[in-house]
Amino acid sequence: MTPSAQSRPQPSRESILQQLQDDDIKFLRLQFTDILGHTKNVEVPRAQFAKALSGDVTFDGSAVQGFTRVEESDMLLSPDLSTFLVYPQFSREEGERGKVARLICDVTLPDGAPFTGDPRHVLKEQVKRAAALGFEMYVGTEPEFFLFERGPNGEGTTVTHDKAGYFDLAPIDRGERIRREIAGRLVSMGFEIEASHHEVAPGQHEIDFRYSPALEAADRIATFKFVVKRTALEHGLLASFLPKPIAGVSGSGMHCHLSLFRGGQNVFDDPAGEHGLSVTAHQFVAGLLDHAEGMTAITNPLVNSYKRLVPGFEAPVNIAWSTSNRSALVRIPAKRGPSTRAELRMPDPSCNPYLALAAMLAAGLDGIERELEPPPAIQRNIFKMTVREKRHHRVKELPADLREAVDELEKDEVIAAALGEHVMDNYVAAKRAEWREYSAAVHQWELDRYLDLV
Structure with missing residues (x-):
């Protein structure tokens, strides 16, 4: 097995914002994984897309097992733009609510430093x-x-x-x-x-x-x-x-x-x-x-x-x-x-x-x-x-x-x-x-x- 001769071009923040608009995406999921391997996400509506792509969406890390204590709970989701994709329509009802896209995120501290408890960081x-x-x-x-x-x-x-x-x-x-x-x-x-x-x-x-x-x-x-x-x-x-x-x-x-x-x-x-x-x-x-x-x-x-x-x-x-x-x-x-x-x-x-x-x-x-x-x-x-x-x-x-x-x-x-x-x-x-x-x-x-x- 050999690596692909051509890798996918890295999308930019601007190109993703344009695709979100062109494809009429209603919601964007910011996905991450906790220490036990459970997939988590924060979903934002269209009005928050620009903020999400800038890595400015915060979440309460103390609510996720193995992340942080209550007194140090604020964490940021930094999206990996290369992971952007649009989910297929799983049902008619879901299609009527609007298309959903997703980005996999690295978890960072408020100052932008990587969070050492993020499993994705461990692999990186x-x-x-x-x-x-x-x-x-x-x-x-x-x-x-x-x-x-x-x-x-x-x-x-x-x-x-x-x-x-x-x-x-x-x-x-x-x-x-x-x-x-x-x-x-x-x-x-x-x-x-x-x-x-x-x-x-x-x-x-x-x-x-x-x-x-x-x-x-x-x-x-x-x-x-x-x-x-x-x-x-x-x-x-x-x-x-x-x-x-x-x-x-x-x-x-x-x-x-x-x-x-x-x-x-x-x-x-x-x-x-x-x-x-x-x-x-x-x-x-x-x-x-x-x-x-x-x-x-x-x-x-x-x-x-x-x-x-x-x-x-x-x-x-x-x-x-x-x-x-x-x-x-x-x-x-x-x-x-x-x-x-x-x-x-x-x-x-x-x-x-x-x-x-x-x-x-x-x-x-x-x-x-x-x-x-x-x-x-x-x-x-x-x-x-x-x-x-x-x-x-x-x-x-x-x-x-x-x-x-x-x-x-x-x-x-x-x-x-x-x-x-x-x-x-x-x-x-x-x-x-x-x-x-x-x-x-x-x-x-x-x-x-x-x-x-x-």
Whole structure:
């Protein structure tokens, strides 16, 4: 995969104002993301467009989890003009209210300085770090999601929209029309979609993005989730990115294909290298493996994430790499040349895309800077290896639950430094609280198992 020869021209404030007028846009959404990965927005009417484009719209940061305290709550939304787009019409009613456009914003302090708790800022800092080393990371993602029926009062259920399986066609695959609608809307917004298909589990779907620079990829993931949920809502369905909504079937992942470029050339490619990979590629993979435990709390952030990371459902639990099978944490797809890349397989779509990609980039760059060597690639099915065989090949496992994952995050100085003190403190506190709440709850499984027995 090679970067596009031509990048989109950077729009100016004046050209956006003109387009807003020409397209008769009624509302402009100023979008940002909180520490936990929830997309937020402040919507302004036409009379405020000029003010919004100047970065003069304030909001109460103390109302957003993990941002600021009440006594220091005023924050500004600084729009990234390159992210301007017009949303498609999701419904007739919405069309009658007027067109809506959006800009993704960086969060700044009142004096214009970047807010260190802004996840987008965290990723931008790692992108700068890579650039200082002469690299640019490109990312292609494969997010999965479920489509569920809604109950009589509109509430969500886990009744799947269909009973289809991997790569099935309509009429068994009842989600085909919705996937096409989602893909069409994304394409109209400037996305490049490589493929879409039904996934393994009933009601489960996947839409794959063409690679793009890391920051753009994170922006696209955030927008993609909104479009999927909004389109499903129009069809009376619930779209869920929960990693494991149904026991006994495959969960939803978000495999990330990572590559580094320098001067338009893929630096992972080396026909003379082992497995056709460069020394840089080996070092980057070694960094991913070395920090896998530490970044799992970021790439797999929910209590529910660890219900997916269990043996038997193709989700990776083994910290190893391979060039031939999907049981390893990192897989090197077969194509070489410009398409040479490393596929990280444990992330799930509930993650904050900015923090997750920042952690991946930080891990890979650390491997390069420290000139790490990965262990030998394992070409066998790791799921079928014995405990003794795994020990022989130095194969460790990912954290088993969120508490263990947060413990590992706090030990990992490289990932912690990449996130920054503000994000680390608030993220860890939120996840510790989530685990305590989960641990104190009485679950139906416990009642079914023990109520009559003891």
